[in-house]
Every structure is written in C-alpha cells, then in structure tokens.
Amino acid sequence: MQRKSKDLLWWPFTQHDLVPVDSVTVIDSRCGENFSAYKAKEKKIVPQFDACASWWTQGPDSNLQIELARDMGYAAARYGHVMFPENVHEPALRCAELLLGGVGKDWASRVYFSDNGSTAIEIALKMAFRKYACDHSILVDSKKDITSERSIQFKVLALNGSYHGDTLGAMEAQAPSAYTSFLQQPWYSGRGLFLDPPTVYIKNKTTHLSVPPSICHDQQNSCDTCFSSLTEVFCKTRDTSVAANLYVSYISQQLSQYAMSNNSEHIAALIIEPVIQGAGGMHLIDPLFQRLLVKECKNRKIPVIFDEVFTGFWRLGVESASELLGCSPDISCYAKLMTGGIVPLAATLATEPIFEAFRSDSKLTALLHGHSYTAHPMGCAAAVKAIQWYKDPSTNSNLDLDHMRLKELWDGALVNYLSSLPNVKRVVSLGTLCAIELKAEGSDAGYASLYASSLIRQLREEDNIYARPLGNVIYLMCGPCTTRDSCTRQLTKVHRRLEKLN
Amino acid sequence: MQRKSKDLLWWPFTQHDLVPVDSVTVIDSRCGENFSAYKAKEKKIVPQFDACASWWTQGPDSNLQIELARDMGYAAARYGHVMFPENVHEPALRCAELLLGGVGKDWASRVYFSDNGSTAIEIALKMAFRKYACDHSILVDSKKDITSERSIQFKVLALNGSYHGDTLGAMEAQAPSAYTSFLQQPWYSGRGLFLDPPTVYIKNKTTHLSVPPSICHDQQNSCDTCFSSLTEVFCKTRDTSVAANLYVSYISQQLSQYAMSNNSEHIAALIIEPVIQGAGGMHLIDPLFQRLLVKECKNRKIPVIFDEVFTGFWRLGVESASELLGCSPDISCYAKLMTGGIVPLAATLATEPIFEAFRSDSKLTALLHGHSYTAHPMGCAAAVKAIQWYKDPSTNSNLDLDHMRLKELWDGALVNYLSSLPNVKRVVSLGTLCAIELKAEGSDAGYASLYASSLIRQLREEDNIYARPLGNVIYLMCGPCTTRDSCTRQLTKVHRRLEKLN
Known part of the structure; x- marks a missing residue:
C-alpha cells in the first residue's frame, strides 16, 4: 500500500519527492482520538494519538464515533x-x-x-x-446593465x-x-x-x-x-x-x-x-x-x-x-x-x-x-x-456548566514549564489546542523546521503521537470530549521530548 | 416544516420571495430513483420520480442504496x-x-x-x-521573486x-x-x-x-x-x-x-x-x-x-x-x-x-x-x-457488454414523437438524460419559462415526477441502472402532458 500510494495518489500540500516510501503512514482504522497505523518495521498495527485532529476536523471520542456510525447508516438508508x-x-x-x-x-x-x-x-x-x-x-437597480459598474x-x-x-x-x-x-x-x-x-x-x-x-x-x-x-x-x-x-x-x-x-x-x-x-x-x-x-x-x-x-x-x-x-x-x-x-x-x-x-x-x-x-x-x-x-453534560464531561465552556484540558503548570524551555519560542494554549513554536537558533532560519521534523519523527515513532508541523510550530489538538488525563499524557510526552532535545 | 424551512433556511439558487410556503417539498425519504414527499393537501406521503436526479448526483437503484447504506455505516465505524x-x-x-x-x-x-x-x-x-x-x-526558476511576473x-x-x-x-x-x-x-x-x-x-x-x-x-x-x-x-x-x-x-x-x-x-x-x-x-x-x-x-x-x-x-x-x-x-x-x-x-x-x-x-x-x-x-x-x-453486468442490467455502454434508456420512437410536438423546440437524448427545450411563442421571451413552470407543477402534482426547469428546458434524468421500463413510464407521462398543453 505504501508503494502503490506513492505511485497513484497526489497528496495535498505535499512535495512527493520529499516523502520516502517507508514513511507513508498506512491507516487501518480510527477509534475516537486515536487512529491505528500499520508499522512496517514491527509488522504490527499500533494506535496513535491524532494530534492534528485530522486537519482540525475531529470531534469524536469513541462513544460519539459509534453513535455517528449508527446515524450515518440510518441516514444513508433513509x-x-x-x-x-x-x-x-x-x-x-x-x-x-x-x-x-x-x-x-x-x-x-x-x-x-x-x-x-x-x-x-x-x-x-x-x-x-x-x-x-x-x-x-x-x-440598487438590479436591472441596470451592470458591466458598466466594473470600475x-x-x-x-x-x-x-x-x-x-x-x-x-x-x-x-x-x-x-x-x-x-x-x-x-x-x-x-x-x-x-x-x-x-x-x-x-x-x-x-x-x-x-x-x-x-x-x-x-x-x-x-x-x-x-x-x-x-x-x-x-x-x-x-x-x-x-x-x-x-x-x-x-x-x-x-x-x-x-x-x-x-x-x-x-x-x-x-x-x-x-x-x-x-x-x-x-x-x-x-x-x-x-x-x-x-x-x-x-x-x-x-x-x-x-x-x-x-x-x-x-x-x-x-x-x-x-x-x-x-x-x-x-x-x-x-x-x-x-x-x-x-x-x-x-x-x-x-x-x-x-x-x-x-x-x-x-x-x-x-x-x-x-x-x-x-x-x-x-x-x-x-x-x-x-x-x-x-x-x-450535553451527560455526554461531554469536560463542560463547565456555570460558564458554558470547557474546563482546562492542557495542564496549566505543564504549559508553563514548556514555555520556559530554551528551545521554545512561545506557547498558545486555549480550549482543545496547545501549540508550541520552536526557536530558530542563530541565523539558520531552516534550523527550527528541521528540528521540528526530527521532533515529529520521534513523537510518531517512539511516543505514538501523530503530530504534523506547521512551519516551526508543533501542536496537540484534542476533541471537545477528550479527557484531561489523555491530554496530560500526550503533553507530558512532548515535554519530555523537548527537554531531551535541549 | 414548510413554515420553519421558509423562516430559517437559505436555499441555493432560489429567490425566497417566489416560493410560497405550501409549495415547499417536504422530503421524507428516498428509495432508489424515487423520493417520498409529504403532500400537505392530501395529508399523505407519496413517492416521486426524482427527474433531476437531485442535481445530477443520483446513481443508486434501490439495491445499490441498501449496499451503500451498509458500507457507509461500516466506513464510519471503522x-x-x-x-x-x-x-x-x-x-x-x-x-x-x-x-x-x-x-x-x-x-x-x-x-x-x-x-x-x-x-x-x-x-x-x-x-x-x-x-x-x-x-x-x-x-522555470521557482526561487525567483515571482511578484515581478504578474505582468x-x-x-x-x-x-x-x-x-x-x-x-x-x-x-x-x-x-x-x-x-x-x-x-x-x-x-x-x-x-x-x-x-x-x-x-x-x-x-x-x-x-x-x-x-x-x-x-x-x-x-x-x-x-x-x-x-x-x-x-x-x-x-x-x-x-x-x-x-x-x-x-x-x-x-x-x-x-x-x-x-x-x-x-x-x-x-x-x-x-x-x-x-x-x-x-x-x-x-x-x-x-x-x-x-x-x-x-x-x-x-x-x-x-x-x-x-x-x-x-x-x-x-x-x-x-x-x-x-x-x-x-x-x-x-x-x-x-x-x-x-x-x-x-x-x-x-x-x-x-x-x-x-x-x-x-x-x-x-x-x-x-x-x-x-x-x-x-x-x-x-x-x-x-x-x-x-x-x-x-458490473451482474448488478447493472443496462450494460451492453459488447460496446461497454448503456443500452438505450429513452425509447427512440417516443423521443422522436416528442421532438415533433409544435411546442417543443429541440430534444437531446443521450445515456441517462432526456432534455426537452420548449418553444418560446412570438416575442414573449418569458412565455416559455412560465409555460415550463406550469408543466413542472402538473408533473409534480399529477404525475409524481419531481422535475425542475433549467430556463426553458425540462429534463428527465435517471441512474445508470434505472430500468428502461421506468424511463418509458416517465417519458410517456411527459409526452402526454406536452400533448395536452398544445
């Protein structure tokens, strides 16, 4: 599938020549915030936290996904x-x-x-x-010849x-x-x-x-x-x-x-x-x-x-x-x-x-x-x-009903630690988003994005976090119903990785 | 639902002021080429042949729709x-x-x-x-400053x-x-x-x-x-x-x-x-x-x-x-x-x-x-x-396997009769499409489209064909697997209507 996809597909926003065949991610399935990817080296299917929320679309926890699947089948049939x-x-x-x-x-x-x-x-x-x-x-007169108005x-x-x-x-x-x-x-x-x-x-x-x-x-x-x-x-x-x-x-x-x-x-x-x-x-x-x-x-x-x-x-x-x-x-x-x-x-x-x-x-x-x-x-x-x-508070336990907003998902103390690392330029944490811009060292403008690539690779391969860089920015994004525990687990992994790379 | 839809929705390509509340079609469901619409006057749900193939999208006969519903549920879940x-x-x-x-x-x-x-x-x-x-x-040089090329x-x-x-x-x-x-x-x-x-x-x-x-x-x-x-x-x-x-x-x-x-x-x-x-x-x-x-x-x-x-x-x-x-x-x-x-x-x-x-x-x-x-x-x-x-010939009996094309769906003789009616300007019949342009009488350019509207209304109300005009053109569109019998039934109804209106 990796080989075939390289040969037949044309991916959006992708320079194909920069994607080695063995780096193509073969996705077997999704369950809530995680999808399962086939790892060719280990010959097994491994769950990965979808940290880019599949281009910022993903909302379901595993319960909502089941509900949606049922509703989709029904809507298609009806x-x-x-x-x-x-x-x-x-x-x-x-x-x-x-x-x-x-x-x-x-x-x-x-x-x-x-x-x-x-x-x-x-x-x-x-x-x-x-x-x-x-x-x-x-x-105001729609019947007027409107080509004359192109001035x-x-x-x-x-x-x-x-x-x-x-x-x-x-x-x-x-x-x-x-x-x-x-x-x-x-x-x-x-x-x-x-x-x-x-x-x-x-x-x-x-x-x-x-x-x-x-x-x-x-x-x-x-x-x-x-x-x-x-x-x-x-x-x-x-x-x-x-x-x-x-x-x-x-x-x-x-x-x-x-x-x-x-x-x-x-x-x-x-x-x-x-x-x-x-x-x-x-x-x-x-x-x-x-x-x-x-x-x-x-x-x-x-x-x-x-x-x-x-x-x-x-x-x-x-x-x-x-x-x-x-x-x-x-x-x-x-x-x-x-x-x-x-x-x-x-x-x-x-x-x-x-x-x-x-x-x-x-x-x-x-x-x-x-x-x-x-x-x-x-x-x-x-x-x-x-x-x-x-x-609905019965399906989304993240809701703070007094203020009709989500409770804090990304641990404030951890975000602060992250923001203090020398290789971190800035952090933005709000709602389901925690974004970290890496610092470009010296005059080497390409450094940070190379650095980001290496970080991304480690997150994918070692930590089972599927992240994708946005220039020098790496980010974690969860769904509205993702538990704070899960967020903390992912953020801790990113923190450790950034500390080590320092 | 008719009232609410008039109040909340904004339909594409539609002048809302020209749509009376009681002409809004409430669609209950679809089965293959037909959908079922609630008729307020008769207080019952009636199947209508979807002659515009829901903006030319529709392919399923009722068997394919069932297959698609199953596959949709599966894909959503997986x-x-x-x-x-x-x-x-x-x-x-x-x-x-x-x-x-x-x-x-x-x-x-x-x-x-x-x-x-x-x-x-x-x-x-x-x-x-x-x-x-x-x-x-x-x-050819992508690194060149490209703003200068806007000439x-x-x-x-x-x-x-x-x-x-x-x-x-x-x-x-x-x-x-x-x-x-x-x-x-x-x-x-x-x-x-x-x-x-x-x-x-x-x-x-x-x-x-x-x-x-x-x-x-x-x-x-x-x-x-x-x-x-x-x-x-x-x-x-x-x-x-x-x-x-x-x-x-x-x-x-x-x-x-x-x-x-x-x-x-x-x-x-x-x-x-x-x-x-x-x-x-x-x-x-x-x-x-x-x-x-x-x-x-x-x-x-x-x-x-x-x-x-x-x-x-x-x-x-x-x-x-x-x-x-x-x-x-x-x-x-x-x-x-x-x-x-x-x-x-x-x-x-x-x-x-x-x-x-x-x-x-x-x-x-x-x-x-x-x-x-x-x-x-x-x-x-x-x-x-x-x-x-x-x-697949086992699922689509319209296929002429020798030529890998669909057999004639719109009866040629009937198409010829239609093309000879004095109020018909031209007919185009090819594959799943049969389109009929009505003749505009005299200098009244708006005539034909008013005429089309009245025809469309009769088809919807009397013949259970849901057609929609395209200027002076009315058309019937079926799916690739729709039976020739069904096509003939619809085309016969249109023919009768046009004869009567002459």
Whole structure:
C-alpha cells in the first residue's frame, strides 16, 4: 500500500519527492482520538494519538464515533442524498435550528449550507458584498446593465497571517505569501487591505502581548506588555485602556489612508478568524484588537465575516469564538468539527438584514450559488448528533456548566514549564489546542523546521503521537470530549521530548 | 416544516420571495430513483420520480442504496475520517485504482481528491497553469521573486454556455452571464477566450447540426445540416469533412487573433464539458468540434481539462464522455455520480507529465492546495462500491457488454414523437438524460419559462415526477441502472402532458 500510494495518489500540500516510501503512514482504522497505523518495521498495527485532529476536523471520542456510525447508516438508508432548493428534510431543518440556537444564537437567522470551509467563505463574501452594495447605494437597480459598474472595485479588510481556504475567492481574501504566488495561483491578486495584528502568547510562564511596529510607530518605546493570565487578556475592561486607543487610531488611520489613495476601491467586508489564526501559525490575536476592528467596521456599515471554520464548535473551549471576543459578526462560516469530523459539510450563517439584501421579485437578485450536495442528509444528521453531543453534560464531561465552556484540558503548570524551555519560542494554549513554536537558533532560519521534523519523527515513532508541523510550530489538538488525563499524557510526552532535545 | 424551512433556511439558487410556503417539498425519504414527499393537501406521503436526479448526483437503484447504506455505516465505524497527506487508507487507494482503471484508463496516472466539482476544477486549473508555465519556460526558476511576473496573464480557452462551478476560480473560466454579474460576484472578470460551439439536437424526428454564424461567417449559406442518427454525429470519419475544415480554421483564427491583440496574455488551458453542456441548458456540442479543439490545443502545448463533473460515470451512456469524443484530456474532474450520489467527494485526474511539473526538492513547487476532508474514507468507500456497481453486468442490467455502454434508456420512437410536438423546440437524448427545450411563442421571451413552470407543477402534482426547469428546458434524468421500463413510464407521462398543453 505504501508503494502503490506513492505511485497513484497526489497528496495535498505535499512535495512527493520529499516523502520516502517507508514513511507513508498506512491507516487501518480510527477509534475516537486515536487512529491505528500499520508499522512496517514491527509488522504490527499500533494506535496513535491524532494530534492534528485530522486537519482540525475531529470531534469524536469513541462513544460519539459509534453513535455517528449508527446515524450515518440510518441516514444513508433513509435519505441517501436529496436535492435541497425549495425542499426540506428533517436533518437539514434540525441542523439549521441547532446552528441558529448555538453558534448563531442572538444574532443569526439564516443558514446557507455548502461543502467545505472554502465554499462557506466564498458564499460569505458574496453575501457581504451584496449587503455593502445595498447599504452604500451601489447597484440598487438590479436591472441596470451592470458591466458598466466594473470600475468599482470591492476589497476586503483582513489581517496579515490570515487564511481562509484554497479556492480563488477565499485566497483573494488573504495576504500574499508563498501559497498565493504566481507559481501556485496565477490568478491571485490579493484583494484586500491587510492589517498587522497584535498577538498574545506564553513564554517563561508569562502571558505576553506583542504589538507590531506599524501599530505603535509613533511611540518612543515598544508597546509590548504582560498579563497576569489569559483571562485578563479577554477582559472587557481593556476597552478603555491605552492599547485600545492605540488600536483604534491605527485602524481608522489605515482605513482613511486607504480610502484617500484608492478612489474607486471600497472596503466592502471585514473577514477575520476570531481569536486564533490557524493555518497562519496558531497565533492568538489580541481579542481587544479584533473587537475594536469589528466595532469600527460596523460603524462604517462594512459587513463583518467571522471565519470560524477552525475556531467553531468548542475548538477554543467555547461553542463559538465570538463568545471570547464579546461581539457578533453579520456572517460566519462553519465546517470541520460541525459533523463531528466524519463527512464534509459547511454552513454560512447570516443575519436577517444580510438575507434581506437578496430578496425581491426577481430570481436575478437571489444568491445564485450552490453545490450539488448542499445540505446532504448524512452530513446534516452527523452535525445534529455532534452539535448536541458536544454541549450535553451527560455526554461531554469536560463542560463547565456555570460558564458554558470547557474546563482546562492542557495542564496549566505543564504549559508553563514548556514555555520556559530554551528551545521554545512561545506557547498558545486555549480550549482543545496547545501549540508550541520552536526557536530558530542563530541565523539558520531552516534550523527550527528541521528540528521540528526530527521532533515529529520521534513523537510518531517512539511516543505514538501523530503530530504534523506547521512551519516551526508543533501542536496537540484534542476533541471537545477528550479527557484531561489523555491530554496530560500526550503533553507530558512532548515535554519530555523537548527537554531531551535541549 | 414548510413554515420553519421558509423562516430559517437559505436555499441555493432560489429567490425566497417566489416560493410560497405550501409549495415547499417536504422530503421524507428516498428509495432508489424515487423520493417520498409529504403532500400537505392530501395529508399523505407519496413517492416521486426524482427527474433531476437531485442535481445530477443520483446513481443508486434501490439495491445499490441498501449496499451503500451498509458500507457507509461500516466506513464510519471503522475509519470516521482520517487525514490524508503522506497517508493512505484502503478506501482511498482502492478508489484511486478504480478511477485510473476506469474513467482515467489509458491516459491518467494520478488522483487528487477534493470535495466537490468546483474544487476539482480549481485544482485542475492550477495543474494546467503550472504545466503550461513549465512547457513555455515561464518561471522555470521557482526561487525567483515571482511578484515581478504578474505582468503575464493566464487565460483559459472555453466555450460559450459552459459552466464549471460557483467558486471564483471556477467562475472565471466561464463566459459572462447573469450568474457572473457584478451583482452576483463583484470579483468576476471572465478570464477566458470564449468560443461559440456548434450544437446538435433532435427536431421533427431528425438530428440537426446548428453552426453559429461566427463559425461560418464567410459562407454564403448557413452551414446547418442534418444527420441520419446520433451515431453518425459521433463517427470519426467526420474528421475529414467540410465541417472539420471550417471548425479548424475558426479555432486557429480565433487563437491567432487573440495572441496578436493580447501580448501579455497566454491561453494556458483549455477547459470544456465534453459532449454535453449541463447547466448551460443541456446542449449537445458537436463532438467533432470538441475533438478538433483538443487536437489544436495539444499541438500548441496548451493543457486540456475535461470537466466531467456532470458527464462522468455513465451519465451519457459511457463511463467517461471522452469515449464519445474519441480523445483524452491531460486533466479531468469528477464528482456527483462518483459516490453513487450519497456524499460529496471529487477527484481531479492527471497524466504523469502534469504531475511531474510539480516535482522538485522544494515544498514550494508542490501543489499547495487541500481540503480538510480530502479523500475522506466514507466518500471513497461509497465511490468504490458505486463505480464497480455501475459497470458490473451482474448488478447493472443496462450494460451492453459488447460496446461497454448503456443500452438505450429513452425509447427512440417516443423521443422522436416528442421532438415533433409544435411546442417543443429541440430534444437531446443521450445515456441517462432526456432534455426537452420548449418553444418560446412570438416575442414573449418569458412565455416559455412560465409555460415550463406550469408543466413542472402538473408533473409534480399529477404525475409524481419531481422535475425542475433549467430556463426553458425540462429534463428527465435517471441512474445508470434505472430500468428502461421506468424511463418509458416517465417519458410517456411527459409526452402526454406536452400533448395536452398544445
């Protein structure tokens, strides 16, 4: 199978020439957070902790997986797939109700289904642009010949380091990088104003705030500071702090400057990954900065999109990361954990005013976007089970019912130890995620990632932890129901490995 | 459920204000080609023939659906989902083998999995552009600063009326229409040279070829002609006909003209839906025209993409529509029927030379594109079952084993009668598809589509056929294993309805 897979498959995000045949992992099966891999050398099948949660999709403990398997068989037998426009079936309706009563609570009123994070984002952008056009009296007459309006350019406001998916529309909403080069996507042009965000991390047992020079450029000193804990970082009293003033003036100055130098261009949407930028390297963005950004955009009637594809469904310890930010979007996108990580399904949620921008007596103003498997019953049935499972105290013992968030999964003391190791640059620990950036030594920029590779190999081969590096970042990711004991076991192994490598 | 769905859902391609609450179809279940809908008036559940094959996805007869349900339960229990890059699991490998031995036979050597038709197309475009860049010595040095190269513009060669999906990259490969307006997608610019294709249809029991004026502009007379049968249309002896000369000169003249007037622009890929343009209105494109287009592009080292999302897996009576064309692509895209129409999964197939264009010792030249659920085991397991089921004579009695194609499903005589009705403009009948374009009377352009709506309503309410119009086109679509008897029953009902409405 290793040989055949090298010969026939084309893996995503993989340089095949860098994958030796004997390093291909043959996966026999999964049980909850672990999958079983065949080890060729030992000729046996060994369970491995899926530390990357299979690209951040996995939610099930072994009990939920059994439930999902039963529900999948039932949904396949009862519905297979059935077409969605102008139709309804019970799993889709129930799923929509759970989304609006959960991640969309108190703000969203409509659910638009699609297949994955990228399509959810493309749909969100179309929604935002239409709303912006309506609010700013662009194209109020839909019958008007619209080709003449192409002199108007719509752009997004987004953050450097953000990532929203791999289809062209989603790519256009992210800042230039190696992933968006001409070599990779000749059609990419980067249709956005990209701001530098301040970030938060743990180093030497202390929570640090790092403010980029572009924000505090007229200050004599660095604006970096420390906090007693993450709780303080998320505290709303910071809205009147010095940092808040600094952020607001940076944001409004950037927007004004852009408007002045780009006459025909409109910032027609804000798109952010709330709290944590995932693919960009597991950076915790200062929630104060994002909250003020949202406020500024709402003041200017720029629709706000939260990309919760990574952060949604308890990934960060709360059902929606908007709870951590303390503000709501106009549109948000969900996928990955939504189905318990068993089949692809995505949803774009929107407020009623967004939906209203598409209503008329003409089909031409409807949102003319769709995918064949929209709201496929198996995906919806899986989501119905998973969404309820995560938030039910009888099935998820990690729930802190007083605050409707997950109890601490990654041992705080251990995280602090890790953050004090000399080869560790920073740690971010929140909800189901514990990410560790390794320090690059001296001028050798490649060092840390070589170092990461060697660490990853040891974790896989010696510790039965299937981790995958994200540049210089290694991380452990569990499900919303994974026991703290299991998390501690994995984290202890990583700690030992890092100590030894020192 | 009707009321709730109107309040909470946001349907794709639907103007909600045009959908009365009581017209929402509540789907209780599916069994093979039929689903059961709750009829509010009669307070009972009634089976309906799914004439749009749930957006062209459906393959199962009731036997295959049972098999798929069992396999889905098993795959969910055994694998759930597991991460794919650098990994392999049995359903993915088996699925890749079946694809390469089936739709990719004799030309493809690599399988790239993704989630739906749109993503498969975006991946195909990235593959084609890279290959073109390599073959034409653009960016041979990957380490070079590539921002300076943005003066080069890559475009596609495509056909008017084509449709390749709703994400921005896929949209850019289609000609401007109401679906691509500023109102719908402000980022669309139409990055292609779009040619006018000749089409084939049946009217008054005769097979007609309609050649657009742009192709035969220097001829005194119309180039339209007739054929004795569809078989003649697909016959390779036409390669030396007058029409062939006409096509070749049109194609090469268009390409030369474009090259002369667009210095920095390269036609870097050809993308076509082989044989039938689906969403564009069920047009049968003259296979001779497409075959010559492919040949011309291969001569010019322009990579050729077949969008087989609609046409693949026996939709047109053969496993791959390339068999009907008599030529192979460099890249092709599959989705919809691939899983038996039960869960989303897509695949982009490529030749080894395409794959080679991404190989090096650097990750930067790899295809940096991927989706979380890439090659998810449930989708692959479904595809493994469906692909084999369709082509096994013990499970599919429609197979004509001598020619490895489906026997005629839509009664030829009945199709001819239909094509002779005065309110019918044209009929296209091929494989599992029978499409009927209604005639618009006089100057009232909206007439036919109102007429279609009324017909659709009668089919749903009186005949238990769930059809959905595509502009002025109504169509019946069955699965590869649907019995000819069932097809005849449905077609007879449509025929009666159309006769009465005359």
